[in-house]
Amino acid sequence: MKKEIIGTSNKVLEVDLAARRFWVSEIPVGDRELYLGGKGMGLKLLFDRLKPGIDPLGKDNILVLTMGVLMGTGAPCSGRFEAVTKSPLTGIMVTGSCGGPFGMALKTSGWDAMVIHGKADEPVFVCVDSGGATFADAAGIWGTGTAAAQDTLLAHGSGAMVIGQAGENLVRYANIRSGSRFLGRGGIGTVMGSKNLKGIVAKGREYKIRPADKKRFDRANKRFLAHINNNPVTAGSWRSYGTNANIRISNAAGILPVRNFTAGSHGQAVKISGETMAEKFDTRHDVCKPCAILCGHRGTIRGEKRHIPEYETVTLLGSNLGIFDPEIISDFNELCAEYGMDTISTGGTIAWAMEAAEKGLIESDLRFGSDEGIAETITDIAFRRGQGAMLADGSRMASKTYGGEDFAMHVKGMELPGYDPRGAFGQGLSYATANRGGCHLSAYMVGVEAMFGMADPHALRWKPYMVKFMEDIFSAVNSLHICLFTAFAVFLEPPLIRFTPTFIIRHLNQNFSLLALNLMDASLWPELWHAVVGKRYIPYLGMRGFYKAGERAHVLERYMNIREGIAKKDDTLPRRLLDEGRTCDHEAKTVPLDSMLKTYYRLRGYDENGIPREKTLEKLGIGKQTK
Amino acid sequence: MNIDRYPEIRPGKKVFKKAYAFVVLLVVGRGIEAADRVDGEVKDIVRGLPEGFTFSLGVAPSGPWMVIRKEKSGKLRYLGWRRFGKTIELDMAIRNIEAAFRIFTFRESTAQAHNNGRFSVNGNLPNALAIMRIMDIAEIYLLPKIIATLAVKRYPDRRELPPGRKHFNRLRIYLRAFSPGLFRVVYRNL
Amino acid sequence: MTMPAYYDFCSRVKTISGENAMEKIPGLLKGLGVRRPMIVTDRGVEAAGLIDTVTEAIDGGLDIGAIYADIPVDSDYRVVDDGAAVYQNNRCDAIIAVGGGSVIDTAKGINILASLGGKSLLGCQGAGTIRRKLNPLAVLPTTSGTGSEMTLVAVIADTERQEKMLFVSHFLLPDLAVLDPRLTRTLPDFLTSQTAMDALAHACESYYCMEKNPVSDALALRAISLISEHLLPAVRNPAETSARLALANASAMAGAAFSNSMVGLVHNLGHVVGAVCHVPHGTCMSILLPYGLEYNTHRREKAIGEILFSLAGPEIYAKTPEKARPDKAVEQIRMLNEDLHNITGGKHPRFLGEIRNKDGTPAVPRSALPEIARKTMADGARLPNPEEILPEDALMVLEHAWAGIHLDRSRIRKGA
Amino acid sequence: MQTLEYEFIAHPRILYGDCSLEEIPAELAENDACKPLVIASREAVRRKLGKTLIRAFYDSGCIIGGIYDEVRDYAGISLALNAAQLFRKRGCDAFIALGDRAAADIARAANILVSHKTDTLLPFFNGETPSRRLMPFIFVPTCCTGASAAGRTLFIDNRRLHSDYYFPDVVVTDRRMSLPCSARCAAESAILAMDNALWSIIDDNQSPMKNAFAHAALKLIGDNLSGFLKRPRDGKRALPIANAGVLASIAAANARPGIVRVLGEELEKETSIPAAVFIANLTPAALFCIQKNESPLPGDLLLAAAGMDAYAAVPTEQLGRRGAEAIIEMFESAANEIPEAAISRIPAHLLAEACNNAASREMVNFGADDAMAVLEMARQEMPWQTHDNGERK
CATH class of the missing domain: 3.40.50.1970 (Rossmann fold)
Structure with missing residues (x-):
């Protein structure tokens, strides 16, 4: 009979790689209420431990891994863990969510979070079980790709996370692999590499996680599952085609990045759409556990079983480079997976290199529309060879040295994902204000603006409010911690929205946003959460409290970024988006960021320089020491 | 790139300023002609100029102008504002209409304007200097003292130019400048 | 400024x-x-x-x-x-x-x-x-x-x-x-002195003429101080390369200054004296320079006072009351001329009447002065001078310069 | 004793003051040009300065080939390529840059592209020098000019190219154009100009011509700064300051870049806080460092900053120190208008990186240690700062 954990263990495993020792600390009950878990908790743990102003690749950086309370309870789409650290790519906080098996293994070993300090002298990997951590020499697997390394590590447990050569060579956007999922953005893998940590493996399956209020949990869970299975996005297009179902929509809405964001749509885009790929590659589901949406797919490409590249990969390594052959894109995807590199940043950086080469800033044979040399460049980047050494630092660093800052498509150093905000202004604001940089998962405004048509993509009214609202919710969802895609189901399935015609929703949303957004019913999430932790020590938050927890996590992250020197000057977009109109637009449109930003700051409680006011921090209880 | 977004620009004209400069040049031209018949110093200077000497003063590049010639009789004659068909030996042009307006509204004295490079002189320099001196004298007569002090470097004091002579000469110059000859010149130039 | x-x-x-x-x-x-x-x-x-x-x-x-x-x-x-x-x-x-x-x-x-x-x-x-x-x-x-x-x-x-x-x-x-x-190694001492005084005249004139501007001012002041510091050493000891280099620099800077702010009375008269009587240009400059300053003092009192700073150094400048500075500057130049006269053994003349042709006759006879004065009207340098120069004015200045006496301030016409 | 071993060039023709804008057509004519392409910054066009420029062309017979107004704060090759394309299609024969440094740099880059009939600057990045016969290039600074726009550096896409041919042929400072857009911009322009002038005087290459330019610039600023900061839009004060910026940048083009300027630029690169902010805060520290190392500061500083009378009243041995004090006072009065650069808030590894980058720039004469020492000094309280440190914070 396995031991049981009711809800959460609240135990943190702290590891010091330099001294090769570990100790255990507790998550205070107050923090659990304020920060829920996952991202919020990770930020709070980091906030308590990290000194501002340290070198992200130095020994003082700290990597925090946290799980949500839902993990292990069997709630759908809850198999995700969060990593929080200071990013070497952006120099500010980065949070990443990943669906691989490592999270489950760590949680079922009895830990709610893991904190990694220090830097090992020699390559190591860490094995975790309920008794704590042991350190093993990783010289044998240092220099191997992610797949092989993971296989080796899995001999020690049921879930592992590893880095590839890119992380070892300190490519600033290296990622972490767990199972076939990736902790993608912001160079969290680089931080591991800088600590000489090849991987972590957790034994898992030592504890059973039980919700505190089983009955209530089951009731909510049932409703949740029903929503997911009814929703046309989660159970329809995404279940059939994965996130690539978005390609057609983006192309039609003019938000598909083409040739380093010079155009918003392309005639050949259909070739890389999810529908085409599903047909061509005979795709099957391949997902994280437990999942009810089933967006991950696997298919037969070039005669072998491969993962179907995801939307961002297809756009950034495909259309944005002028390449519309899914097989070639898949090749790049496999390479990036093997080396452990973020496909978005890789694609964004290569697109920059292509344009720079075209304009004579660097000497290179890379050209838009040609796949020649890209695979070699990806390999060069991973090993920091030749020109790859310069690209390995990301487009911001490269453009600071070689010029071309006007077409380096990044925000705060992080390359933009596959949505062009000139077709969706709200998304532009969201890119500019996202805490970790150019990130679409801070507030998925394109969904509202371009996909479901629930707001006018080029209107400015209420957009800042929508962005703030969505940021709070996403932040809270990432703190639960559950898949963000469930948001489609939770928001769109309640009867009020489901049975109201879209044009009315659109009208309400665009003109009475405050009312419309707050009428939306998201009570499922807090319900699930509270059913797991139980009312024995934490009161029910309700929707309002749930949103506020999200806001708290968001502002805390902002506050930590402020300590690293972030201010209004950094809340901006690449000059191309602000200055250059696209030919595909009827009138050349650019993102009118300034006016939106001002309102956004006011709504957020920041001062005009983008710094959270004392009052805001006090209201949210940030900075107070909790017991 | 859509080059139509950056259209070619054909700059317009400053009609009022040109008209003003035209009037001033007309008056000064007639004034110089008259001063040559009245003031001794001007007569001296004109005597030093070669016969048939023609000079023009105006605003580059498109006018207005004033053209003056030393006639066979040894006197200066104002020929009007057209330059066509005249051999101009000394061409003094103010470089642009804005500078001309400043000079003609006496915000910048002639000497200062010359020092500021507002004039481009094409021709024999000593003659140009002579003409400038004549213009200074003409201005002293034509303009009231308060304005003339702005236009010339040194306004002569009582010893240099006794008031009686000044006012008498001034009257004669005005009478001559606005005599029927003015209408003849205007008529001939039309 | x-x-x-x-x-x-x-x-x-x-x-x-x-x-x-x-x-x-x-x-x-x-x-x-x-x-x-x-x-x-x-x-x-x-x-x-x-x-x-x-x-x-x-x-x-x-x-x-x-x-x-x-x-x-x-x-x-x-x-x-x-x-x-x-x-x-x-x-x-x-x-x-x-x-x-x-x-x-x-x-x-x-x-x-x-x-x-x-x-x-x-x-x-x-x-x-x-x-x-x-x-x-x-x-x-x-x-x-x-x-x-x-x-x-x-x-x-x-x-x-x-x-x-x-x-x-x-x-x-x-x-x-x-x-x-x-x-400039082979330049004889009296030529060094004359050409350097030419440069000094450029610098001083550019400092008070009508086109003076901040840049020409700064260049002129530096040129003046270089000349006043290095002229006597260079004349005394032609082997001193650093002094000659300093003079070459001063000349270039004075050239840059005057080609932009132009020159006035000194050159106006000097050009004509040179043309009529075939006197070397530098000689005219060194003689006429004090008169140029004196003639224009009432228009440019402050500027001419500031020349003293570069000419004589900060100590003397500080000791001299503001009102007396222009006169002091003039005096400094006269002293410089006197010194050069002594060092070169009289080859550096102090006033127009002292200039001699090769055969020993006076190069500028007093009778030539009215003609010179009349011809000054045809010289371009009369325009940038702050005070108007008419032939009578020119004659008055020339007479003083011929005799080598201070300019009689009461005879300068200042206008109404 | 000065050594007088130097090279100096001040290529631009400087036009200053009333009605100088109208001189542009005549200047073009003197250069055998009649159809200029105007490269304008967006800000300048937004402030309707483009229209003013067009009005200056009235009655001139010149046609303006177009106003390319896409320039913001960053000079990138894309803009230069577009400008060059426009230039060729319209058959223009001269460049007018209207705006700040970015506009001037785009014009320079486009000038090279069209004069060399090429589509890439790569050979020039790799060290090729441009030919002597570039198109005429007139520069009309508006505001926030960065004070080195009139120099000999082409700063495009974060690369610095140096050549005497990059000097503008004519720089026009006109009351209608060169007034600052805000108090902050005014202070920044003044600081950058002062910095250029200051370090060209301190530079160990003691060329009297360079010093004359720097001196003129510093003197203009010294005379006008206090009034200018009070009323930045007052042309009587603002125009001499703008002019000082031009002169200082010419002086600086003939001197090695000062430690503060280089450090400020590198810190700007790391933190995207404007370099002027750092310069304002680092200059006192840097001057103090120099004095601490017992290298004498030239007395010229005091002469330029305080004038002849003040200079003459100070004993020789105190000239350097008093000069530094006068300069620091000027910097601090300007620094009141801009936010403080909290050096202590910048991550230490970024500071170190900035120092290393600064020391590895070409033509600099200091090491990373010196730069670090300045930063350290800036964090400490300086002896002469004690009296007003309180109110600044």
Whole structure:
């Protein structure tokens, strides 16, 4: 009979790689209420431990891994863990969510979070079980790709996370692999590499996680599952085609990045759409556990079983480079997976290199529309060879040295994902204000603006409010911690929205946003959460409290970024988006960021320089020491 | 790139300023002609100029102008504002209409304007200097003292130019400048 | 400093200074795309052995196309035409001018003709002929005074028409001015003193004339202090390279200053005295300079007072009350003239009446003064002078300068 | 004793003051040009300065080939390529840059592209020098000029190219154009100009011509700064300051870049806080460092900053120190208008990186240690700062 954990263990495993020792600390009950878990908790743990102003690749950086309370309870789409650290790519906080098996293994070993300090002298990997951590020499697997390394590590447990050569060579956007999922953005893998940590493996399956209020949990869970299975996005297009179902929509809405964001749509885009790929590659589901949406797919490409590249990969390594052959894109995807590199940043950086080469800033044979040399460049980047050494630092660093800052498509150093905000202004604001940089998962405004048509993509009214609202919710969802895609189901399935015609929703949303957004019913999430932790020590938050927890996590992250020197000057977009109109637009449109930003700051409680006011921090209880 | 977004620009004209400069040049031209018949110093200077000497003063590049010639009789004659068909030996042009307006509204004295490079002189320099001196004298007569002090470097004091002579000469110059000859010149130039 | 309401300044000459400045010429000329320069100079310079020094210094770096040394003292347009023919026949692509003001002017003329093409300089007259960059021109001045290396004017005589052709264009500014003490090595002491006083006159005049501006002011003040500091040592001891280099620098800076803010009374009278009585230009300058300051004091009291700072140093400046500073400055210049007179054994004259021709007769007879005064009206330097100069004024000043007495302030006409 | 070993060039023709804008057509004519392409910054066009420029062309017979107004704060090759394309299609024959440094740099880059009939600057990045016969290039600074726009550096896409041919042929400072857009911009322009002038005087290459330019610039600023900061839009004060910026940048083009300027630029690169902010705060520290190392500061500083009378009243041995004090006072009065650069808030590894980058720039004469020492000093309280440190915070 396995031991049981009711809800959460609240135990943190702290590891010091330099001294090769570990100790255990507790998550205070107050923090659990304020920060829920996952991202919020990770930020709070980091906030308590990290000194501002340290070198992200130095020994003082700290990597925090946290799980949500839902993990292990069997709630759908809850198999995700969060990593929080200071990013070497952006120099500010980065949070990443990943669906691989490592999270489950760590949680079922009895830990709610893991904190990694220090830097090992020699390559190591860490094995975790309920008794704590042991350190093993990783010289044998240092220099191997992610797949092989993971296989080796899995001999020690049921879930592992590893880095590839890119992380070892300190490519600033290296990622972490767990199972076939990736902790993608912001160079969290680089931080591991800088600590000489090849991987972590957790034994898992030592504890059973039980919700505190089983009955209530089951009731909510049932409703949740029903929503997911009814929703046309989660159970329809995404279940059939994965996130690539978005390609057609983006192309039609003019938000598909083409040739380093010079155009918003392309005639050949259909070739890389999810529908085409599903047909061509005979795709099957391949997902994280437990999942009810089933967006991950696997298919037969070039005669072998491969993962179907995801939307961002297809756009950034495909259309944005002028390449519309899914097989070639898949090749790049496999390479990036093997080396452990973020496909978005890789694609964004290569697109920059292509344009720079075209304009004579660097000497290179890379050209838009040609796949020649890209695979070699990806390999060069991973090993920091030749020109790859310069690209390995990301487009911001490269453009600071070689010029071309006007077409380096990044925000705060992080390359933009596959949505062009000139077709969706709200998304532009969201890119500019996202805490970790150019990130679409801070507030998925394109969904509202371009996909479901629930707001006018080029209107400015209420957009800042929508962005703030969505940021709070996403932040809270990432703190639960559950898949963000469930948001489609939770928001769109309640009867009020489901049975109201879209044009009315659109009208309400665009003109009475405050009312419309707050009428939306998201009570499922807090319900699930509270059913797991139980009312024995934490009161029910309700929707309002749930949103506020999200806001708290968001502002805390902002506050930590402020300590690293972030201010209004950094809340901006690449000059191309602000200055250059696209030919595909009827009138050349650019993102009118300034006016939106001002309102956004006011709504957020920041001062005009983008710094959270004392009052805001006090209201949210940030900075107070909790017991 | 859509080059139509950056259209070619054909700059317009400053009609009022040109008209003003035209009037001033007309008056000064007639004034110089008259001063040559009245003031001794001007007569001296004109005597030093070669016969048939023609000079023009105006605003580059498109006018207005004033053209003056030393006639066979040894006197200066104002020929009007057209330059066509005249051999101009000394061409003094103010470089642009804005500078001309400043000079003609006496915000910048002639000497200062010359020092500021507002004039481009094409021709024999000593003659140009002579003409400038004549213009200074003409201005002293034509303009009231308060304005003339702005236009010339040194306004002569009582010893240099006794008031009686000044006012008498001034009257004669005005009478001559606005005599029927003015209408003849205007008529001939039309 | 009162800021003028308008000014323009242009001095786009690359200046190289130093005891080994000539060695830098090949590199810099190559940077201008030069392969075969022609050296332009006169016989005197050649005889002094300076050309050997120059060719030695630039040897190896460049292929010297020709050496044209046939420039007479009174150069005219035919010399220019000849020079340009030599230039074209030897397929040269730049000019290195070594010499004084006359050589430099001729070289500028040759450059016009050689760059624009054509047979004779007569065809290049008229406004707006020179509207593009000419071929590279490097200037190596062998006297420290005229400042021609920094001016945009070339005056070429037309002996047949008894006229001077004046070419003015920013493209006439040389590309390179080389200030090397080896170039002024052979200059005799009285010439050093005269040319340096010429430079001092440039600097002082540019500081009070109507076109004065912040840049020319700063250059002028620096030139004045360099001259006042180094003139006497250079005259006393011609071997002192640093003093000669300082004078060459001062001359160049004074040249840059005056070519932008122009010169006034001193040059106005000086030019005419020189032309009528054939007196060396520097001599006229050194004699007339105090009068220029005195004549204009009532218009430019502060500026002329400030000249004292550079001329005599901060201690004397601080000791002198503000009202007395212009007079003190004038006195300093008179003292300087006196000193030079003594050092050169009387070859540096103090007043016009003292100037002697080679045969010992007075060069400027008193009877010539009225004619000189009348002719000042035809000299361009009368325009930038702050106070009007009419023939009567000029005569008054000349009479004082002839006798070597202080200017009688009450006789300056100040207008109403 | 000065050594007088130097090279100096001040290529631009400087036009200043009333009615100088109208001189542009005549200047073009003198350069045998009649159809300029105007490269304008967006800000300048937004402030309707483009229209003013067009009005200056009235009655001139010149046609303006177009106003390319896409320039913001960054000079990138894309803009230069577009400008060059426009230039060729319209058959223009001169460049007018209207705006700040970015506009001037785009014009320079486009000038090279069209004059060399090429589509890439790569050879020039790799060290090729441009030819002597570039198109005429007139520069009309508006505001926030960065004070080095009139120099000999082409700063495009974060690369610095140096050549005498990059000097503008004419720089026009006119009351209608060159007034600052805000108090902050005014202070920044003044600081950058002062910095240029200051370090060209301190530079160990003591060329009297360079010093004259720097001196003129510093003197203009010294005379006008206090009034200018009070009323930045007053042309009587603002125009001399703008002019000082031009003069200072010419002086600086002939001197090695100062430690503060280089450090400020590198810190700007790391933190995207404007360099002027750092310069304002680092200059006192840097001057103090120099004095601490017992290298004498030239007395010229005091002469330029305080004038002849003040200079003459100070004993020789105190000239350097008093000069530094006068300069620091000027910097601090300007620094009151801009936010403080909290050096202590910048991550230490970024500071170190900035120092290393600064020391590895070409033509600099200091090491990373010197730069670090300045930063350290800036964090400490300086002896002469004690009296007003309180109110600044």
